Amino acid sequence: MHYLTQPPWLSLRFLAVWLRNLRVWRKLMIPSLLGNFGEPVLYLLALGYGLGQLVGEIEGMTYMVFLGSGIICSSAMTGATFEALYSAYTRLTMQQTWAAMLAAPMNVDDIVLGEIVWAATKALINSTAILIVAASLGLVADLRALLVLPVIGLAGLCFAAIAMIVTAISKSYDFFLYYFTLVLTPMLLLSGVFFPLESLPGAVSAGAMFLPLAHVVLLVRPLMTGGVPDAAMLHLLVIASYAVSAYWIATALARRRLIR
Template sequence: MSISTQSDSSPGSVASAAGDRLGTELRRPPILSLRFFAVWQRNFRVWRKLMLPSLLGNFGEPVLYLLALGYGLGQFVGEVEGMSYMVFLASGIVCSAAMTGATFEALYSAFTRLTQQQTWAAMLAAPMNVDDVVLGEIAWAATKALINASAIVLVAALLGLVAGPQALLVLPVILLAGFAFAGIAMIVTAISPSYDFFLYYFTLVMTPMLLLSGVFFPLESLPGAVQIGAQCLPLAHVVMLVRPLMTGGAIDAPILHLAVIVGYIIATYWLSAALARRRLVR
């Protein structure tokens, strides 16, 4: 009598096992420790060697947008929300610079360290876990966002586009926002098979968020349904906090805006750490 057996490595069983494993990873919260600072410190030391070209690359494009659109388009637009278009745009460019700075660092640089340089593998050989590495990468990307945005705030102040010293309160908001944007990008990094995969994120997420979050024009000029959708995007809430701080206006519902940003930080770190563990821990 012959007995037939079915291999456990069939596509269905493999997919089911992968799904169960991801579910287990998602339910387990990340393990927080101060070991992430070693990752941040390592990335800072590497960046310090290439600081000047890095600053020029990340700082030049936002300033160009500010000057070209502010002076050029501003001649046709006039005033927006009771202020010159140049003043209105400056706060939006600060927010977009934070988003792009954190995103590029958490995508291209982190993916290079993960795959090409195998830096993550080397760090995991130390007394450090995946959660530490992911948080360190996110923290460093948030720092890059703060550096880029601070440079734009300085330029805006020199051009007379800042209302007063309360604009310094923009910096902690930008740092928080950097954690949120870096967390979103780290999710993409954790699942990306190659650099080309990042184009999906830029086309489907980052570009719509940039255009629909009040960076270049007020949200009120958009259709009602689009305005509601924009409230789900972290960049919109960052703009709603940063613009009044830079222009001297009052902030509507600051607790709500901060809660959305912090919610993104927690959710994206949790998910990106789970996805990275699934990718790296066999």
């Protein structure tokens, strides 16, 4: 049982997994982009223009600007999550792609890391597209918004690693509903994506600071609106800690599932 406690073994072999997934995705690139990119943009336009007329300004900015930064963060979370859940689980169980990879000079650690990095890449692609749309709508203050991209990359690793834990223990696609209902949806609603954290009750607002998405929003929103994030290193540390811890746990659980 030592493989459950030993740290993940890092190797550049994970790049082969990443490249394999990239080549497959290129064949379905257009419908994939439309699906992952269309819904967040629809939320941005519908809520931004609709509720924006009623809400007015929030924290010194229009609701459209406020929402735009939140949608980019939520898109990174959902993009990484869907890829690390549904797509990775399909490769693990239905297609038996992981089993085929293990027949090559590759181990479970390489596969898990490759899947996580690929899911983070998908999140970065989706959020970059939305950032371009936000800039075209005048929702970006200046070039500091480019610093959003490395933050989104780190956030993608974080949410992909958390989702990979669920994938490693799931027995069917239905199990994912527990994660969406009990974890993802509350985090989406309580992390400052749609309304300020300050508008929540004190205890709820304080509890939201234990959620990684809240720290992503607190980094991204100032960068998009011409400001400087407060306590940036603390936010980055929280996100990175979630990513590393979840990767370790996901790797251990995947070993338990695949190594008998």
